[in-house]
Amino acid sequence: MSYKLIVSKRLLSTSIGRLNTSSSTSSNVILGKISEFDSSKFNFNIIANDPPSINDINADPIQLALNSSPINTWTKDQIKQIYDTPLYDLIHFSQLQHRKHHNPGEVQLCTLLNIKEGGCTEDCKYCSQSSKNPTGLKASKLLQVDQVMEKARQAAANGSTRFCMGAAWRDMAGRKSNLKRIGEMISTINNELGMETCVTLGMINADQAKILKDAGLTAYNHNIDTSREYYPNIISTRKFDERLQTIQNVQDADIKVCTGGILGMGETSEDHISFLYTLSNMPKHPESLPINKLVSIKGTPLHDELLEIPKDSERHLKFEQVLKTIATARIIMPKSIIRLAAGRYTMKEYEQFICFLAGCNAIFTGERMLTTMCNGWDEDIQMLKNWGLVPMKSFSK
Known part of the structure; x- marks a missing residue:
């Protein structure tokens, strides 16, 4: 499964960290520049194994939400993990989810x-x-x-x-x-x-x-x-x-x-x-x-x-x-x-x-x-x- 994301430099390390821990096996992250180097953006592909399973109690709940159909069996602990995510990251991931399911304009x-x-x-x-x-x-x-x-x-x-x-x-x-x-x-x-x-x-x-x-x-x-x-x-x-x-x-x-x-x-x-x-x-x-x-x-x-x-x-x-x-x-x-x-x-x-x-x-x-x-x-x-x-x-x- 292949993904293509655009992220800011400030979010790069946290985003890669979350993606690398979203499954029990490691993911490969490949960085490359967009034509001429842009100091505010990176273009990278994530080549991952299977997305996290809803039955995996150790799965990152944000990655679970982003890679699943709408879920109706959330636990309070999972929701708390999402709610307690640092606000800058939380808004980043909510924006990804929003753009996946709605016209953002x-x-x-x-x-x-x-x-x-x-x-x-x-x-x-x-x-x-x-x-x-x-x-x-x-x-x-x-x-x-x-x-x-x-x-x-x-x-x-x-x-x-x-x-x-x-x-x-x-x-x-x-x-x-x-x-x-x-x-x-x-x-x-x-x-x-x-x-x-x-x-x-x-x-x-x-x-x-x-x-x-x-x-x-x-x-x-x-x-x-x-x-x-x-x-x-x-x-x-x-x-x-x-x-x-x-x-x-x-x-x-x-x-x-x-x-x-x-x-x-x-x-x-x-x-x-x-x-x-x-x-x-x-x-x-x-x-x-x-x-x-x-x-x-x-x-x-x-x-x-x-x-x-x-x-x-x-x-x-x-x-x-x-x-x-x-x-x-x-x-x-x-x-x-x-x-x-x-x-x-x-x-x-x-x-x-x-x-x-x-x-x-x-x-x-x-x-x-x-x-x-x-x-x-x-x-x-x-x-x-x-x-x-x-x-x-x-x-x-």
């Missing part, structure tokens, strides 16, 4: 509309829409189809190719008329605008998932939020396994799954690893994986709890933890679309750029998220232009 532009705001009976500690959290947000009724279409047309005109709709409900029990109206929203957007559609409506059963599928829904969002271990610290009104059951109902209906979580809720790096473990061991990896960076909202319990955590604690989210989570997700879930979601507006442009280098290839853009700020279309189009990137077309993945 394309970014999916998604717009999110809150079609039913507030009044949710869940007790999520981070959420301004919970009726249990005194944030001053008033509950609203479900929007009409023409109101949604006005926003969808605006999003399409500004380059968005996936239109996402969120309703603050715990579940869809007893909401047949609302589900019918949402189905009409989905089919109208599909037929008139040719956009991908996504909804997040809380827990749904198999019959409700089939109704959404028949309406033409592209994807259903249902985040697992955090690790299984940390989850009880954030929510008590819905069990972690109930979230997984909804995801299974969506997959059984042949709807794409959009599921991810929120970083910065007081969790640790071990929780990031466990969070990725749950997602990467699903029978089918998520079609899209939103990474949210918590926007702490006054009136939510989590807002006050985070203020009490010492500033030097690992439980205070650092940017490198965001990067490690994204890069690790890209390596172990190579075909998933990884989306920078809520909280992106708090990032500097160069930080977003590094997130894209680490494997992100989608963003939310538009007027707002559900209840928090969002980077605008004009700003994002200019940003992508600066980077040489273009919007991904609908239904191209």
